[in-house]
Amino acid sequence: MKPYQYYLRFLNVLHALESDSELPLMDLECRRLLEEIAVRQHDDQTMTVTEVMALANIASPATLHRKLNQLITVNLVEAAFEGSNRRTKYMKLTSQGVAYFRRLSQAMQTAVQG
Numbered sequence: 001m002k003p004y005q006y007y008l009r010f011l012n013v014l015h016a017l018e019s020d021s022e023l024p025l026m027d028l029e030c031r032r033l034l035e036e037i038a039v040r041q042h043d044d045q046t047m048t049v050t051e052v053m054a055l056a057n058i059a060s061p062a063t064l065h066r067k068l069n070q071l072i073t074v075n076l077v078e079a080a081f082e083g084s085n086r087r088t089k090y091m092k093l094t095s096q097g098v099a100y101f102r103r104l105s106q107a108m109q110t111a112v113q114g
Contacts, residue, residue, distance in 0.1 A: 009111035017107060023100060024074050029059045030067045037077055037091050038101055046090040049079065076100060 002008075017023045026034065036055060040047045052068055053061045068091070071077045076097040079089040093101070 006111050010108050013107040013110050014104070017103065023103060024076065026070075027067075029063060030070055032058045033064065033067050034071055034076055034097070034100075037071075038093055038097070041093055046082070046092060049089045049091065052091055 014023070018025055033052070033055065036058070037047055037052070049068070053064055055064060058064060059067065068077070072079065074096075075094050077091050078094050080092050081088070082090050
């Protein structure tokens with residue numbers, strides 16, 4: 001058995017989900033940006049819009065702004081204020097964003113069990 005078989009099975013399941021429209025189609029920059037927001041939120045370190053724009057390892061600030069707007073448009077993330085601070089917006093997963101990662105988790109379980 002090949003040591004990377006689970007990941008390849010996961011990719012097959014992921015591609016099947018994307019082709020069946022169970023998951024929204026995203027380009028690599030959108031996906032990486034969404035993952036970064038989700039990981040930080042999971043670690044209770046919600047990202048500000050300014051922090052998102054500084055993710056030079058993903059893309060330029062202009063591209064990040066465009067990709068962030070795409071994620072907002074498809075309702076995977078939202079900009080929200082926290083507490084009484086009305087000057088800083090934080091990026092958070094929407095319920096659809098949480099459902100997206102829940103579905104990916106299920107796909108990973110399927111790949112490992114399959």
